[in-house]
Amino acid sequence: MRFSRCSRGIAALAVVLALLALFFDALPAALVSGGLVVFLAVRGALFLSGLSSAARSLAVDRALSPLLVRQGTAVTVGTKGRIMVPPGYAATIADLPPHGAVVSGATEVAAAGDFRLDYAITPMTTGEHAFRGVILSFSDPFFATTLTIRTGGTLAPSLVVLPSTEYPVGGREGYGERESAAFSAQKSQEIRSFRGYLPGDDPRRIDWKLSAKYDTLYVREYLGRAEFATLLAIDLPDAGLPYDREAFERLKEAAASVIIARMQDRVPFSVLLVSGPNLVSYTPLDRDPQRLVALITKLAPVSRLHYLYRYRSTGSLRRRYAPLASSSEPFVQRLSAIAAAPLSHRLPHTFELQVSRVFQALPGSSAHLFTLADRDASHLRILAEQAALRGIRLEVHVPKEGHDPGRLSRSLAAPVAVV
The missing domain is CATH 2.60.40.10 (Immunoglobulins)
Incomplete structure (x- = not known):
């Protein structure tokens, strides 16, 4: 609650009269000063009552x-x-x-x-x-x-x-699979479904026959078109542990340079922020490079709630035990059966499921992983395995301080670029 100019003047007058009464023992001044204070208090109570009544x-x-x-x-x-x-x-x-x-x-x-x-x-x-x-x-x-x-x-x-319109507007080049410019009057297997028209939809996707029948604009949803996007997966440091600040700044600059290099192509980017096996956020198919670069430059370490140590997915463990099953020795076969038995009911890690959903929904063919690679690489293996399962090309970017060619290339099975 703020005083107006009028109430500030009354309060100042009350203070002056109170000082006058104090130094000159003037009873009338004290009475007037007290009356002004009481007046302001009553007006304040009435004001709060009126505010409460209006708000209700x-x-x-x-x-x-x-x-x-x-x-x-x-x-x-x-x-x-x-x-x-x-x-x-x-x-x-x-x-x-x-x-x-x-x-x-x-x-x-x-x-x-x-x-x-x-x-x-x-x-x-x-x-x-x-x-x-x-x-x-x-x-x-x-x-x-x-x-x-x-x-x-x-x-x-x-x-x-x-997200902004999927269909390339006239005068700009499209990406990914290209639909035919001439739509057939017959039913096409490439049409997945129809939905109501939204502002920003390309008029070429409007089905005029269906729109005329129901007196509402409907647009076609296509199966065949897959717009190729680039995924940027950034592994943020743990805020609770020391990390190399200079290396992290270089890593952010490298991620921003990937966006700037393809700025003219208007290729959409999806940004996946993780910190170890913790998914921080996911921004799908963003076409604004300036907003993405601003997002990346503001990145900072986050506190990790979960950790993994030498974690292996069920698929990788099965591949590891597969040679044992083909052995003719009874002991080795028995050992293989014992080792593979828990895998039949082993549930995937939560982070594994989250990454799988991200790659499954990504209509792209390339991904860049930026990481300091200074601690356990279990979460990095999960990212690399899910990318391989979806047929997505993965390139790993690490600072020179954390580059270990033998360890990373062997565990991630992906090309490594040093920044």
Whole structure:
């Protein structure tokens, strides 16, 4: 709660009168000073009561058009509501759009009864985004304050943002498998399904016959097209252990240089951040190189919750015991059976499942792994094995301080580049 200029003047006058009463033993000055203090206290209590009453009466109803959009597409926001402001007070309502959205138009309005806000936002990040509530600015001639309200309808609805359009627009070269420019009137096996049109979809994918039948625009989803992307997997150091800061900075520069080198190609990148066997975050198919470079330059060590030591996947263990099963000696065969028995019901590690899902969803053919390689390499083997299972070419980047050609090449079975 802030004092207005009027209340600050009254408080200063009360202090002056109190000092006057103290030094000159002036009883009237003391009475007036006390009266001013009581007046401010009563006005403060009334102000808090009016603020509480207005906040309880606030009702917000927000509408978005549309609720499902492509990244970078403008969304119309209409926020209407009602607030009961007691006489003698003034209130202002400000809407709080989702983080990372570019706002166009006024998001603040003076409210006394019914109010309405109309503006547009352009979401720049993918995923599901909720509004952050509303800000109630409340004032009277003596006090003023702001209150952020995040309850009920102030957070709804959520906006779902899909990645930018999959289909290359005219005048730009496409990547990966190329669909035929002429669509056949007959049913094609390459069409996987149909879905409703979203702003940003290429018009060439609209199925006009189906759209005319149901009076709604539908677009085709294709099976054949696979857009080749590059995965950047970055192994962050453990914040709880010492690490080489200079080597880590060089590693981040190497990751950024991979993005800059292919900036002109407009190839999408997926960024997988891990720290040992801990998946930190995953950003799929991002086409903005500047945002990716900014993300990489801000990377820092994280605290690891889980560790692996000399972990081997079930597949690698089976390959290791396979030669024993082909032996003709009874002892070796028995040893092979004992060693292979637990593998039939052995569950994969959680990190192994997470990496498998990432590579399975990646429509790409190349990956770069950046790591200090200064400790146990179990998680690095998991990444290399999952890339090999999906037929994805993997290149490992390590600083010269952690480069051990024999150990890395033998355990990862992938080319190693020294940075």
